Amino acid sequence: MSVSTEQVRHIAKLARIAMTDEEVERLAPELNNILGWVEQLGEVNTDGVEPLATVIDQKLRLRDDVINDGDIRDNVLANAPEAQHGFFAVPKVIE
């Protein structure tokens, strides 16, 4: 399988990373090199093997359904590049 520069642009869009044509040209062969290498996993017979998502043998714990935190608006906003009136501010998203 080979990744075209067109596909690299598409992945960059999905990953929300702006890329110049030059970066795309450089990255395509690098990604192909790495993806070509990982394709050796195709040699491994994994019929009937359950995918392993976590190495620890435990069920996800649920916490008690109570408010254990809160009233920390200023903490939450403390590092925001732009905060206005107690909210995160972003560029205009609706006309």
Added chain:
Amino acid sequence: MGELTSKTIAELRDGFRSGDFTAREIAEQFNAAVAAARALNAYTVETPEDALAAADAADQARAGGETGPLAGIPLGIKDLFATQGVDTTSGSKILKGFKPPYESTVSGNLRRAGAGMLGKLNMDEFAMGSSNETSAYGPVISPWRRNNGSNASLTPGGSSGGSAAAVAADIAPGVTGTDTGGSIRQPAAFVGICGIKPTYGRCSRWGIVSFASSLDQAGPMAKTVRDCAILLEAMAGFDPKDSTSLDVPVPQWEANLSSDLKGKRVGVPREYRIDGVPEEINALWDRGIEWLKDAGATPVEISLPHTKYALPTYYIIAPAEASSNLARYDGVRYGLRVEGVKSLDDMYAATRAEGFGAEVKRRIMIGTYVLSAGFYDAYFTKAQKVRALIKQDFRNAFEQCDLILTPTAPSAAFGIGETTDPLAMYLNDVFAVPASLAGLPAMSVPGGLDAQGLPLGLHIIGNELDEQTVLNAGLAIEKRAGFTARPGKWW
């Protein structure tokens, strides 16, 4: 009083407790050493006042007769750990100036045990790298140099490279590291110190900047095996705030340290004899087996048949999880934001383009690709299935042995800028990654020097939750290797 900076944590702790010196004297000497070693670029932020405040509290507590297990010990904290009110950047430009309003559980545990903080330690960006060259704040320079008269700057390894360099250069008696695919063990080997990655879930991941959540695990790095046991005891423990934290008691690893390995079987995996690995490294491995035999253990040949597939599996799973974890850096809630954009989408893309370095972008791209529609099963699900087989290999092996001995890394430290191919760089973790995929405790201890006078490490892998056997085998090697080499001070 002498040079306190060259002492181990155990020596500092015992000397402080018996009144040979004060915690303030310890902190002052380390603060001065940190300030004098800026050429190494090991610290991104220095916090001398923090170290002094903790020291004064420790001195007062001692006067009152009540001290914590780490009272009087100042530590370096890898910049992946959120530290309240102190810059936490993860080695990335995208988090420049980020001051967490909270403290990571692990660093909080260390503080509660009485430790102070000397500063934040440089690292590969988002822990992605094996040489510290991907840090947005410049590479860490290893205190070691080759013995051939060359002044070439060497890497301390990565991603916990600042951590490793700090211990080796006597500018911290102990440090925190994190290990996703070898990031504690490979740098420990490169600079001739000890480092242990515990069982996945032993240390809380809460407040540690996420890279690959199913693999990330914090651990200590220090001069000796005993110091690692002391630090790990203070770091580990159940944390309800981390859903993957293990609800099991923390053993008394230090009190139970013993280098007597009678009755233990040491697995020697035949698949770890890899073509192209320098003969010196295989020779050290053989010496390590002899040392463990001398300590009473019996070597057994074992097979880990899927070893060859561990690295490619890792380089699907880790980037996949990273691409998802790093989606949070969007220029809205914290960190960098690029202005002058037309839309919210543009702002995300421009901010991430500007804020992430080349290696991080590369891994996010791989991760996004292997998780994308049409490729998910072929890459991601396939890798998770191979991961299950790798875990099964270790389960089978631990029916025949109690611990496994291998080399830590396939080479000694290399020069900064010497390895430019990303794939060649990934191969550095060939021995470390399988234990990470299986979530097992694993440790590197210094074993000797190569022909260029650079440290080489031996790697001990233990069964789930059996850090004690790993530490004990480490102690047995430490006693026999007699590794006392230190880098000459040039900085």
